[in-house]
Amino acid sequence: MDDERRDRWRFRGGLSERELPREDAMIDALTHAERAAVGAAWSTRARAELGAAVVFAMVARTVLETPGPAALHWLAARAPSDELRHAAICRQVAARYLGHDAPWPEPPPSVEPRFDDLPDETCRDLQVIVSCCVSETVANAFLLASRARAEAPLVRAALRELLRDEVDHARVGWSFLAVPQVRARLLGPLARALPALLEAVRVGWRERAREYPERPPPGHGLLAPSETYDVVERCLDETVIPGFAHLGVDVSGAQRWRAQRRSR
Ligand SMILES: [Fe+2]
Ligand SMILES: [Fe+2]
Secondary structure (H helix, E strand, O other): OOHHHHOOOEEEEOOEEEEOOOOOHHHHOOOHHHHHHHHHHHHHHHHHHHHHHHHHHHHHHHHHOOOOOHHHHHHHHHHHHHHHHHHHHHHHHHHHHHOOOOOOOOOOOOOOOOOOOOOHHHHHHHHHHHHHHHHHHHHHHHHHHHHHOEOOHHHHHHHHHHHHHHHHHHHHHHHHHHOHHHHHHHHHHHHHHHHHHHHHHHHHHHHHHOOOOOOOOOEEOOOOHHHHHHHHHHHHHHHHHHHHHHOOOOOHHHHHHHHHHHHO
């Protein structure tokens, strides 16, 4: 299938299909430089979504190899194709802002998960946890904050599409951790690894945030770097760490790490 047909304005995915609006007077009202800045940000997102597809292909394998509820297996197996659809949506939004086709992004290399000298099976389990419980939960908070700042119809529609799936991707991790067999083998290693996992995600989001404009044009759903930092910190404090505590993970190490971070 050629790129043009794959990225038609109508996307098919999951159980429904929606159409992204072509007409958007807010985009047309931007200066050339503003359109270029927003378009570049969505191109960056397209590549990040393709990277998420690569990660979720590995996550899906780990989850599918673990006995668990059918709904968990279904969500995990669907996630890589969701992320491909997201990459296509982001690319389409980028093209509308840029005024020309954005290239299909280069797939980033897949990296086998390694956490200290832990056994391979534990590393794969922790990859599910860090990718879903942490990264995707933060991604949800980020997309909600982005949508709260979005007035342009195309961006609002695109963010709604992304959010619809990212919620399920976070659920994959929380549901995986709730499987008794997983809890039995993972609670100890996870408690010890948690501060490093959270720090890795926090640093990753800060690095990505710096690629965005300092003063994005209002109404187009872009957060300034400082706004992204705030969203990430708040999500870790108010959702991610309490979520682990709720599932019986010892979060005392994670809380000490947060206290150290705040005092700097
Ligand atoms: Fe995504
Ligand atoms: Fe996702």
